[in-house]
Amino acid sequence: MRRFLERKGVHISVHAYFITALSYMALGLFSSLIIGLIIETIGNQTNLDHLKEMGEFAMDTKIWGGAIGVAIAYGLKAPPLVIFAALFSGAFGAELGGPAGSYVSALIATEFGKIISKETKIDIILTPFTTIVIGFIVGSFIGPPINSFMTGLGEIINWATFQQPFIMGVIVAVLMGLALTAPISSLAIAFMLSIDGIAAGAATVGCAAQMIGFATISYRDNGIGGAIAQGIGTSMLQVANVVRKPIILIPPTAAGAILAPFASVWLQLENNAPGAGMGTSGLVGQIMTFETLGFSMEVALAILFLHFIGPAVISFLIALWFRNKGWIQPGDMKIDYE
Incomplete structure (x- = not known):
């Protein structure tokens, strides 16, 4: 099992999950929510409606949640199909469980996606399917209580x-x-x-x-x-x-x-x-x-x-x-x- 997980790039460690994943989560947040806040602030101060609209869109829960999902998957060196599907996992986790829910959903879905990746002849279907389903399950049942604890x-x-x-x-x-x-x-x-x-x-x-x-x-x-x-x-x-x-x-x-x-x-x-x-x-x-x-x-x-x-x-x-x-x-x- 250890050799299999190493081959799939799954490293169960404090460094991977609480340093790397959190650091990339921050990059996802910066590239969506925080930039959106800055743009909206500029729009409010200059009365430019297009900037305000742009900022508000970037600050939408699904947007920054999806950015977290993609960022974490990228940081954990997931294959492309997992990275793209992790957008759903992060967005759905954020919708039900806030930032903590997005983090947990994206993290677990990414690791399961990496495990299943390239193991079958229908990889193009099974890998994103697994990543999305796991993200949905984690976001539904694990994300909300974790988010409640953190908040x-x-x-x-x-x-x-x-x-x-x-x-x-x-x-x-x-x-x-x-x-x-x-x-x-x-x-x-x-x-x-x-x-x-x-x-x-x-x-x-x-x-x-x-x-x-x-x-x-x-x-x-x-x-x-x-x-x-x-x-x-x-x-x-x-x-x-x-x-x-x-x-x-x-x-x-x-x-x-x-x-x-x-x-x-x-x-x-x-x-x-x-x-x-x-x-x-x-x-x-x-x-x-x-x-x-x-x-x-x-x-x-x-x-x-x-x-x-x-x-x-x-x-x-x-x-x-x-x-x-x-x-x-x-x-x-x-x-x-x-």
Whole structure:
């Protein structure tokens, strides 16, 4: 059985299902829902009906659910017939079970599709048939309870952050920031948990602190190109360096913890789920903050301080102290970003 599964490309592991699949789920979300939100926001601000219509269509449940299905199947290296049929599995899972339902339906349907692929002379019929049927079954019976659990957990996080904005703001910022730098998807986590309100605002600060923090403190190792790659790309580029020298993770993480209460307690800077897990990546976190709170000078200044200036200054000062102590050396944060 093990040899058979290896031959079919089915690798039952934490890495495949909770790192690779979630990462590709995030790509599917970014290519549909998040881009749709950005387009709709531009349309609303410019009063261009075609952009609003375009954005609303991209944000349709079946659209982003199908994008999740195709993205997960592609990430798990499924054959073409499975990838195309996984569109249904992701869309149906999203329709009944939300983002968590879409993820589970697409994941299980893809693996079953890979197992049956090219095993019969009627592969062109049997492979997509199996993928669609399994996606339907999982989406109908497994997706909804999993989605209820995830959204329930998200509601607890949102409620707890509202009740204890200082403590929970710090916790949410630190955990989501670490998830963004780790080889998993903070976007997928935020979306499945449906984090919103001040919890999402704190999460955005934590994620932004990781990206801007690492872009700042690694500038002497990577130059302007590396700073841009991390600052508006992803701090995940530092994963290998973090594994080699975990202490470099402290400055940006501390910056997120310090700044989170400003967002959750004093400024009550809210956001939505897509913005919560993106930080400054593509400036999505900032666009979604404006989408949530409206465009104003007060919001703009809060974003400038909490998402950019604050993380840069705090991370720089902590890293400078670490360098003076000899705890961080030149080259410790060198990345290959090309």
